Amino acid sequence: MRVRSLFALVAILVGLGFGGIRVAHANPKADVQAKIKDAMENYDLMDYDAARKLLNQALAIAKKAKLDKDPATAKAYLSLGIVQFANSDPDAAKLSFISAIQIDPKIQIDAAYKSAEMSKLLEQTRSEATGGGSTEPDPGPVASGVDCATVSGMQHTIVDTAPGGAPVAIEALVAPDIAAAKVSVMYRPEGATEFTEVKLKKEGDCKYTGAIPSNALKGSLMHYYVAAYNDAGKVSASKGSSGSPNIIEITAAVAGGGGNDNEDPINGGGGGGGGGVSSGGGVSSGVTVDGPKKAKVLIAISGGTGFGYVTGETEGMNTVKNCCLGSSLVVVQPELGFFVSPQLSISAAFRIGLPIGANVEGHATAAPGGLLRVRYSLSPSGEGLRVMGQAGAGILRNTIKLDNPMGGGDTDIVAQGPLLLGGGVGFSKRLGGKVSFFADLSALAGIAVVDSMGAAPKLNNGIGADLSIGFQLGL
Numbered sequence: 001m002r003v004r005s006l007f008a009l010v011a012i013l014v015g016l017g018f019g020g021i022r023v024a025h026a027n028p029k030a031d032v033q034a035k036i037k038d039a040m041e042n043y044d045l046m047d048y049d050a051a052r053k054l055l056n057q058a059l060a061i062a063k064k065a066k067l068d069k070d071p072a073t074a075k076a077y078l079s080l081g082i083v084q085f086a087n088s089d090p091d092a093a094k095l096s097f098i099s100a101i102q103i104d105p106k107i108q109i110d111a112a113y114k115s116a117e118m119s120k121l122l123e124q125t126r127s128e129a130t131g132g133g134s135t136e137p138d139p140g141p142v143a144s145g146v147d148c149a150t151v152s153g154m155q156h157t158i159v160d161t162a163p164g165g166a167p168v169a170i171e172a173l174v175a176p177d178i179a180a181a182k183v184s185v186m187y188r189p190e191g192a193t194e195f196t197e198v199k200l201k202k203e204g205d206c207k208y209t210g211a212i213p214s215n216a217l218k219g220s221l222m223h224y225y226v227a228a229y230n231d232a233g234k235v236s237a238s239k240g241s242s243g244s245p246n247i248i249e250i251t252a253a254v255a256g257g258g259g260n261d262n263e264d265p266i267n268g269g270g271g272g273g274g275g276g277v278s279s280g281g282g283v284s285s286g287v288t289v290d291g292p293k294k295a296k297v298l299i300a301i302s303g304g305t306g307f308g309y310v311t312g313e314t315e316g317m318n319t320v321k322n323c324c325l326g327s328s329l330v331v332v333q334p335e336l337g338f339f340v341s342p343q344l345s346i347s348a349a350f351r352i353g354l355p356i357g358a359n360v361e362g363h364a365t366a367a368p369g370g371l372l373r374v375r376y377s378l379s380p381s382g383e384g385l386r387v388m389g390q391a392g393a394g395i396l397r398n399t400i401k402l403d404n405p406m407g408g409g410d411t412d413i414v415a416q417g418p419l420l421l422g423g424g425v426g427f428s429k430r431l432g433g434k435v436s437f438f439a440d441l442s443a444l445a446g447i448a449v450v451d452s453m454g455a456a457p458k459l460n461n462g463i464g465a466d467l468s469i470g471f472q473l474g475l
Helices: 002-026 028-044 048-064 071-086 090-103 116-130
Strands: 161-163 168-174 182-189 196-199 201-203 207-212 221-229 235-239 246-251 297-310 324-339 344-354 367-377 384-394 396-401 411-416 419-432 435-447 462-474
Touching: 028 048, 028 071, 048 071, 048 246, 071 090, 071 116, 090 116, 168 182, 168 221, 182 207, 196 207, 297 344, 297 396, 297 411, 297 435, 324 367, 324 411, 324 462, 344 384, 367 396, 367 419, 384 435, 396 462, 411 435, 411 462
Parallel strands: 161 246
Antiparallel strands: 168 207, 182 196, 182 221, 201 207, 221 235, 221 246, 297 324, 297 462, 324 344, 324 396, 344 367, 367 384, 384 419, 396 411, 419 435, 435 462
16 A cells, blocks of 8 residues: 555656656746846846846747747837846847847837937837838748849748758849848858858849858858848848847757857857847838947046056155065056957057155156057956056156155155056946946056156166056047
């Protein structure tokens, strides 16, 4: 009897276990909605990267569950647009809004997230994408021998699945009124951060054909979109985009790709833009959208303190011990530069140190210097840990206590320079929008290539360090 009861208990537990698994996977729409909820909670905390990743995962779930036309998918696209807009990427937000509107033409932003500028972009996108209220009909599959006069916008049958290690044929029809200078398929294999272009060959008046190469079909999925470009190189019509690419699920994937359900399923493990799944819609022929804009100019201001190892003579001609440490109590550094890439920046900084505390008569009150800085972030996003190199000219000044003061004062200044060389490490974190917080620990060697210069009667060799925090604006 006990054995029978034990078997019954095991059967119940196993049944509950499998039942729980079925419940967890039986409602993908609920999973999409849960991802959206979690994403917007991260949005409220201004963690836009985490929010974007969750929304991309929601869209991937919707894609696999064939929820392309479901209102939950429209809400995921809308939420992705909200996050992209808050993250200073209105072009990517516009693409996401287009995808949302193509599913639900009347979709609106929740009052909790609405702003005048965001609502204006949504309404502008709605007007352009729907022609004033009516959605563009699904063009259906590309047919051979089609009458080009009947083609509207771009027509392309979305490829949902493909075998690994085999090329994927791409075919598109482009309306003559788009006046495409070229039509290309842009693809991104799993794990890649950038799209690769394959130019399609024109056949007849409106048909374009080509293929994604077989070596790109690896892993569990791949992203792609088809775009027509005008003479200025701007996208005038597309099916998908860099911000919302189409997804190809790869069957019988070749070894080495390696999918990971915990990574961003849209962006190949965290790289690239906003991502999303295609609902079969694209940018209509009346909409021209550029790719996401990246910050090009940086403006920064930081403040902190400095200290240094000093030798030689003070500006009051007092001898310094060889073991002496001095301080520059306040250091302020405005900075102007540009981004070569999200990871690499070059800037010009004006460093001014204030060696507060000196009481020797006639002492200097400031230590100006100009520096050229190169920073490189270890993360593709430009956030997190970064390294820095710097070189320039100027004066480093530190105050020190005199061992044998001569005259009226016991605290003097040691000047170093005028050649300045150094490096450092730092950390950057985006606070939201265009503003980032950063902290730097940098070292500068002052090399006395001359004995004196201007208001510095005596220059020495030495090394100093600055610890500073500040804010950066990317434009």
